Amino acid sequence: MKATQNPPAQVQVTPADVLRMAALYLRRHGWHQGTYYANTTDTLTPPACAAGAIGIACAGHRVEHFSQLDPDALADYLAALGVFVDYLDTTAPIFFIDEDGYLLDEWNSPYSWNDDPARTAEQVVTALETAADEWDSLRKAEGETR
Template sequence: MKATQNPPTGVQVTPADLLRCAALYLRRHGWHQGTYYAKTTDISTPPACAAGAIGIACAGHRVEHFSQLDGGTLADYLAALGVFVDYLDAHAPVFFIDEDGYLLDEHTSPYSWNDDPARTAEQVVAALEAAADEWDRLRTEGGNNA
């Protein structure tokens, strides 16, 4: 680069990028149910649930609750989690009905979906990657952001 050229200002990280990073984290460090992270004090990269892996993808470190994230990181986390919920709503809906037959939650909870006893690590990784692919497909034209 010549001294007169301006350096790149940075790369825009998309929710799809963060979902793929979360999937990669789960492949490398393991998947967990019941809490964001497996209870361990001896490693900084414990197995994580889908939401915990998204948190790590956004913050770059373990996050016990999304309220611990700063403004920009929190916005990225909520955007990525929202894309994941939208994907689950469309492809793996889980609805909770009360005893009177009323719908309690119109959106699939990524927490209860992750914690379903029949869920597998492969399903979680595949869903994160598919949600990322769908986000890209819906928002790009010819490989460029629309």
């Protein structure tokens, strides 16, 4: 950059941006169940679960646990994961029922949702993209809630 040029403006990354980047990562590198990433050492871009892809979208590299993220990336990760959980809560709630048929807990985890044996890669990618679209639809251009 020349001294006479103005530095580029800081761009605010939204949770929707992170979710779309995670979806793109899964389309390009593959989807995985059971752990954040497929157990492979021969690639820097292994197949990932939804949460693992969100981590990579925030950090730019594989992250074994969200505690390894720097503070800015951690804030982006938690915001995007929160938006994804909110989306899953409204579209695919998981209910835990005991052996007597009583509702024990109504809680949705992106980890258990991702790892459902009936889940497909396309469902995960679509959910990430739809959660991003929903977040955008609830915001004004300035990021405020409508």
